């Protein structure tokens with residue numbers, strides 16, 4: 583068995599989760615925050631059989647869009663002047679980790 587952790591944009595979360603559920607995967611959604619942008623994203627947890635991992639990842643990819651986010655950035659020059667300028671960052675579609683599950687029980 584494997585555990586899929588997929589970090590996705592919170593705007594895609596409902597669509598990804600319902601597509602996985604429709605395909606009979608069990609899903610838990612966590613409200614999370616990215617360390618770089620410090621903005622909310624969603625982490626989907628999905629435990630599934632090894633042979634179904636690729637199908638779950640396909641569904642996640644299909645429903646996660648890449649987005650451009652603008653973040654404020656600053657630069658300091660030798661003369662002691664600091665200016666701020668917008669920096670464009672490409673986020674997502676999905677950042678996916680697949681972990682081995684040693685034991686799974688429902689008590």
Ligand code: 2BA
Pocket residue numbers: 589615616617618619620621623671672673674675676677
């Ligand atoms: P954030 O940490 O808020 O990062 C948002 C986007 O900012 C990233 O998109 C990447 O394009 C950029 N970025 C992140 N760290 C950076 C840095 N140190 N310098 C320059 N640019 C940086 P994604 O790579 O698509 O990541 C989206 C979200 O997925 C991340 O949100 C984070 O919550 C998570 N994530 C990505 N890689 C991860 C990893 N290796 N471990 C844990 N979480 C990860």
